[in-house]
Amino acid sequence: MKVNHNYAQLEESYLFQTVNHKVAEYAKAHPERQIIRLGIGDVTQPLPAAITAAFIEGAKEQGKPDTFHGYGPEQGYDFLREKIARYYQNEIHAEVSAGDIFISDGAKSDVGNILDLFDKDNTVLIPDPVYPVYVDTNRMDGRRLVFLQANEENGFLPMPPEGQEADLIYLCSPNNPTGACYTYEQLTAWVQYAISQDAIILFDAAYESFVTENLPRSIFEIPGARGCAIEFCSLSKTAGFTGTRCGYTVVPQELCRDGMHLHAMWLRRQTTKFNGVSYPVQRAAAEVFTPEGMAGCRANLAIYQNNARIIAETLTKLGVWFVGGKNSPYLWLRCPGGLSSWAFFDELLEKTGIVGTPGSGFGACGEGYFRLTAFGSEANTKEAMKRLEEAYA
């Protein structure tokens, strides 16, 4: 009996454990101090009313003989896939059809499971700093990783590396953790590079709904992307589904590599190892894409976007270098005074009671940087920025 020994090579991440430990120590030492958490990546606003109503309706249907739903299609119900396809066509202006779309229980599942389709003998390009799931899921399979350095020079938006071969390429835009967002020109360069390498771009669009400027929200807005990309999206941030669980993955039906159809392979993978998303959750998800549901989502997003604006204004006023915040709930700042990420974490907590996330937790290139998020309440965000100004003016 042999286990998968790649698991022994995984680095344990103590990032959020260490954060929580330090916060608990601080709270004990300063019981009078109100701690403000601007480190979390989880939403705080409840589901919009129309979406909750659809969810409740779906749950009620499961209790009645005439409306009960048993096993559904593994790739999701057509009523939801068609709504998402129209969203791509009408809102994002990307060429995606219902047949390309697979409903998932969240982007994290599909980002991990998609690797079932690829051989271990592939070279994988991964940005640094990065969402750790891309790194860990490939380390579990023992693939070769090449890290793309993101830094101030490239605006934390690494471009195709000259002379570097690639088979799989991870891109996330708007980016987690930096909040940086690629332009059309930059993504076009990536698509051209992927085509030249016969590579596949695994594009994480989980934060697309935060884009307000004229920037791409989907890799499929870029000509040629249907021949070289798979996109993962989620309702976690768009509609507050972090605890309700629904996302979608787009695998263009014509996408081929190495003599195989990736769409047919993914369908086979999902029909074999997945039984579809809960019917009432899909009912709720479909409501996201109605005018009423989307208006509710936009109202929640506006709260987070306003928080991001408040943080960005303060950082600008203080002369702190940062990216993100405009088309993203994340702000990625250079630690003042040349401090390391953890030294600034400690100083910020001590001086202001604000909790953020040390950039070094997302990769070596994150050292010296720090992530703040816009998912708090407006009152807390304002109070935090008042304290920040007082401490760092």
Add this chain to the structure above:
Amino acid sequence: MKVNHNYAQLEESYLFQTVNHKVAEYAKAHPERQIIRLGIGDVTQPLPAAITAAFIEGAKEQGKPDTFHGYGPEQGYDFLREKIARYYQNEIHAEVSAGDIFISDGAKSDVGNILDLFDKDNTVLIPDPVYPVYVDTNRMDGRRLVFLQANEENGFLPMPPEGQEADLIYLCSPNNPTGACYTYEQLTAWVQYAISQDAIILFDAAYESFVTENLPRSIFEIPGARGCAIEFCSLSKTAGFTGTRCGYTVVPQELCRDGMHLHAMWLRRQTTKFNGVSYPVQRAAAEVFTPEGMAGCRANLAIYQNNARIIAETLTKLGVWFVGGKNSPYLWLRCPGGLSSWAFFDELLEKTGIVGTPGSGFGACGEGYFRLTAFGSEANTKEAMKRLEEAYA
């Protein structure tokens, strides 16, 4: 770029497609004939009232700021894990604690994904006939398969093969597709064999709630099993969750192989590639394990169990050899007149309008056998058996 070429080796199953095609042809030729489907493996009764109410309550909570749930623990909420642990302790009398339990979106996901933990270089024992997921998920990874012949001689309950080495062993009891159920003595022999081989039993207990006789409902009722087994269970059949999606997997915390803790590996797998089950679904699932919820489930199960009894009585009266039906919703019968599985499918449909499932669709050893299921309504099941008696008296 290399894809996973094991996918090219997968056999396409046309079983249910062919069934549906033949039924459509028959319906066209005999528009007056009422077709009765006794081939389906999906439940037909709605969720019990108490469970639906908890589901609705959970959905409502997602719409309010004070009760909204964002990201939950990947291994599931303690409120559900603790209820399942008590069910194991008090109802099944098996030694399982909340810490051993992982909440899943269904047994199929975890049965497939668990293979992430094991090397490709392992020998896998799989019964024939069998639930095709065990075969396909291992073929996707390229593992060596050894089939265990199930037949009338062993009552479709294969026992450990002498002189055969094994690393992974699939057992499903009560069995899908045969309905046969192992005894304590038989499972004890399997546990002793697994220990002697240093192998892991992957035990599928999805049909445990159909056991009414003094037969094991969990591998963990068998002494020593905590040192050699992982169990997959599902609320699909227990509580009608086929479209609501929730199950659970038990990985004993002390289970080790090849120098690694399988529980820690599975936790790492799930925290990396999964974000937990929808909160309202877990609320509904927790209600299954309350006295009121369980009474509702038992009332639905009684309908299916009564259907199974009606079918079993008819087969006995007609002198048709079969297994199952007593502790299972499935009945596995020898095709009358020595017919092949598909020849009997055609004859039965033509003579009676009854749709069943050809046994050959579940593996070579299923040839000459046929599966009937108890998930229809009582009226339909009775009508079907009346027709069967008339045609085969």
